[in-house]
Amino acid sequence: MSDLEPIIRIEGLGKSFPTSGGVVKVLDDISLEIRRGEIFGIIGMSGAGKSTLVRCINFLEQPTTGAIYFDGRDLSRLSLPELYRVRRSMGMIFQQFNLLMQRNALQNVCFPLEIAGVKKAEAAEKAKKLLDLVGLPDKAKAYPSQLSGGQRQRVAIARALATDPQVLLCDEATSALDPSTTRGVLELLRDINRRLGVTIVVITHEMGVIEGICRRVAIIDEHRIAEIGNVDEVFLRPKSAAAKRMFYPDGMQTDSFKGNRRCRIVFDGNSSFQPVIADMVLKFHRTVNIIFADTKDIDGRAFGQIVIQLPETDDVADKMLEYLRSQGLTAEEVREHVQ
Numbered sequence: 001m002s003d004l005e006p007i008i009r010i011e012g013l014g015k016s017f018p019t020s021g022g023v024v025k026v027l028d029d030i031s032l033e034i035r036r037g038e039i040f041g042i043i044g045m046s047g048a049g050k051s052t053l054v055r056c057i058n059f060l061e062q063p064t065t066g067a068i069y070f071d072g073r074d075l076s077r078l079s080l081p082e083l084y085r086v087r088r089s090m091g092m093i094f095q096q097f098n099l100l101m102q103r104n105a106l107q108n109v110c111f112p113l114e115i116a117g118v119k120k121a122e123a124a125e126k127a128k129k130l131l132d133l134v135g136l137p138d139k140a141k142a143y144p145s146q147l148s149g150g151q152r153q154r155v156a157i158a159r160a161l162a163t164d165p166q167v168l169l170c171d172e173a174t175s176a177l178d179p180s181t182t183r184g185v186l187e188l189l190r191d192i193n194r195r196l197g198v199t200i201v202v203i204t205h206e207m208g209v210i211e212g213i214c215r216r217v218a219i220i221d222e223h224r225i226a227e228i229g230n231v232d233e234v235f236l237r238p239k240s241a242a243a244k245r246m247f248y249p250d251g252m253q254t255d256s257f258k259g260n261r262r263c264r265i266v267f268d269g270n271s272s273f274q275p276v277i278a279d280m281v282l283k284f285h286r287t288v289n290i291i292f293a294d295t296k297d298i299d300g301r302a303f304g305q306i307v308i309q310l311p312e313t314d315d316v317a318d319k320m321l322e323y324l325r326s327q328g329l330t331a332e333e334v335r336e337h338v339q
Ligand SMILES: Nc1ncnc2c1ncn2[C@@H]1O[C@H](COP(=O)(O)OP(=O)(O)OP(=O)(O)O)[C@@H](O)[C@H]1O
Pocket: 017, 018, 019, 024, 026, 044, 045, 046, 047, 048, 049, 050, 051, 052, 053, 205
C-alpha cells in the first residue's frame, strides 16, 4: 500500500439504534478517507454522532449500513482474532483518561502489553521508554490520583502507544483540560505523529483543537458530513452553513447588524489587514466599521479574519469588495445571519 492510500476508508456509513421511542438514526451516509500519517480532525456539536463514529471505526459498534476499511481490509469480513489485531493497531484516548486508579503510571502503560502476552520485564522496559516519550520520565511510580489532568492524559497516550498502533483515535482528548495543558497535549500528539508516523484522528467539538494540529477536517452536522477539506481552505472559504457557524466569529452572527452589508476578510499570514483597510478608506473616502478582528494559528501558520460593515451605498460597497479581492484577500460578503 502506498503512502497516498488511505489507512481508514469509510464508505456510506450509517448507524441507527433501536430505542423504546423508535429507531434513532445517529450517522447517515458518512464517507471519508483518512490518509496514512496525517492528523485528521472530526468536529461536530455535542450529539452529532462523533463518538459513535469512532466506535464504528474500530468496530466496537457494527455499522447499520456501509463499510469501514482499515489498511484496505473490510472490517466486516474479518475473523474475531483478525479484528482484535486491527483494534490493537488503533490506540484510543478519551476525555476522562480511563486509567486504572489502583495501578501506577508504569503499570497502566504495561497493561495492554500484559494482555498481549508480553513478558513483564520487556513490558516494563517498553513502558519506561513510552513514559519518557510523553515527557513523564520521573512519574513511573506515581498513581493517577497523584497526577494532574495533563499528566494523566500523557500516561493514557503512552498506554495507547504500547501496542505500536498505526492509528491513534483521540475522542475529546483535551476537553477536560485547561487551555495551556491542552496546548501541551496537542504539541505532544503532533510530535508523536512526526516522530513515529502514527496517523492521528482527533474527534472534538472545539475548533481551536482542529486549528491547532489538524491538516484536514470533516465537519459532522445533523449526523451527516457537512464539509471535508484542508483546515486552512475551510477557514478561508467555508461552504456549508455548519462550517460557517464554526469559523465565523460571533460578531458575524449578531442580529444587531441586520440590514447592513457585512464582509468577512481573511488573510493567510502572507498579507496584513491594516495597510489594505487603510488604503481602501483613503481610496474611497469612506470609513468602514470594524466589527471583529482576530488572528489564529492553524497547523502552525498564522491566519486572521476581520469583519467590517460596508457602507450603505451599494455601488461603493461593491467596489470595496472588488478592491479587497484585487489585493489578493479572501473577502466574502455575508448578508444573512448564519443559522
Ligand atoms: N446505544 C445507543 N442507543 C441509543 N442512542 C444512542 C446510543 N449511542 C448513542 N446514541 C445517541 O446518538 C447520538 C449521538 O451520540 P454520540 O455520543 O455519538 O455523539 P457525540 O457527537 O459524540 O456527542 P458528545 O460530544 O455529546 O458525546 C446521541 O443523541 C445519543 O443519545
